Amino acid sequence: MHLLRPWRPRANILTLASALTVMMAGPALASDVFRPLSIDGSAVRWHRNAPHEITVLRYAIATNAIKRSSAVNCGHTRAPDTVIARSKLDRAAFKTAVTAAFARWQQIARLRFFEVADQDTADIVIGEQAEPTGQAFTNLALGGAPRDATRPIVHATICLNPERRWKIGFDGDLTSYDLVHTLTHEIGHAIGLDHPGARGHVMSFRYDEAHAGLTAGDVLGARTIYGAADSQASTDGSRTVVNKSAPDAANSAVGRGMSD
Numbered sequence: 001m002h003l004l005r006p007w008r009p010r011a012n013i014l015t016l017a018s019a020l021t022v023m024m025a026g027p028a029l030a031s032d033v034f035r036p037l038s039i040d041g042s043a044v045r046w047h048r049n050a051p052h053e054i055t056v057l058r059y060a061i062a063t064n065a066i067k068r069s070s071a072v073n074c075g076h077t078r079a080p081d082t083v084i085a086r087s088k089l090d091r092a093a094f095k096t097a098v099t100a101a102f103a104r105w106q107q108i109a110r111l112r113f114f115e116v117a118d119q120d121t122a123d124i125v126i127g128e129q130a131e132p133t134g135q136a137f138t139n140l141a142l143g144g145a146p147r148d149a150t151r152p153i154v155h156a157t158i159c160l161n162p163e164r165r166w167k168i169g170f171d172g173d174l175t176s177y178d179l180v181h182t183l184t185h186e187i188g189h190a191i192g193l194d195h196p197g198a199r200g201h202v203m204s205f206r207y208d209e210a211h212a213g214l215t216a217g218d219v220l221g222a223r224t225i226y227g228a229a230d231s232q233a234s235t236d237g238s239r240t241v242v243n244k245s246a247p248d249a250a251n252s253a254v255g256r257g258m259s260d
């Protein structure tokens with residue numbers, strides 16, 4: 001399960017949390033297919049920064065500690081070495097899971113993600129919590145000013161709890177967490193999506209292994225903010241099989257998403 005903690009703004013750093021403990025009550029309404037993040041009344045999104053209204057973002061797997069005393073969550077994030085070691089994953093598999101999670105969003109919306117080695121040059125950094133809590137969190141740093149209609153996201157940190165058991169793929173065991181699913185969810189926060197409810201979508205806060213890829217609601221959420229990927233982008237041969245499977249997953253998830 002994921003949860004959303006109350007926003008606690010401090011200067012320009014705001015934090016979005018998701019974790020395993022139940023803290024958000026109430027079932028999702030049937031109409032709750034996606035929910036854009038609204039922080040103190042401001043919509044949040046990354047700025048478009050490339051031709052054709054594409055938003056290009058760099059991401060890095062953390063190699064060094066990141067400390068932000070103003071962040072409520074992910075305030076002390078480090079390289080995900082313990083996640084990898086304790087869950088007996090291999091480093092290449094972890095990296096592949098990260099790539100697959102970004103690809104899910106890139107395939108359906110006008111977003112492009114590129115991995116960079118230097119975390120200091122990355123827009124989104126993925127690491128593990130030095131002080132483990134919950135399941136996973138996303139911390140957003142915003143530009144602009146409070147009460148602006150829209151504030152730009154200027155940095156995101158995603159931190160995984162190294163004391164949880166992580167895996168790659170669904171196996172029905174809800175005590176361990178699929179990295180691709182969890183990272184897809186956290187990246188959803190990192191691009192400006194909130195939880196539409198408890199279940200039914202990747203962006204729902206409950207971990208239930210019910211959706212193998214983005215649902216129609218998740219897709220609509222990302223496209224509402226960034227626009228739809230054009231057909232050329234979705235058939236780009238440089239991307240992986242994950243991309244090819246995503247549309248089917250999105251379509252097939254509609255019924256389940258609306259009926260939960």
Ligand SMILES: [Zn+2]
Binds near residue numbers: 003
């Ligand atoms: Zn969440």
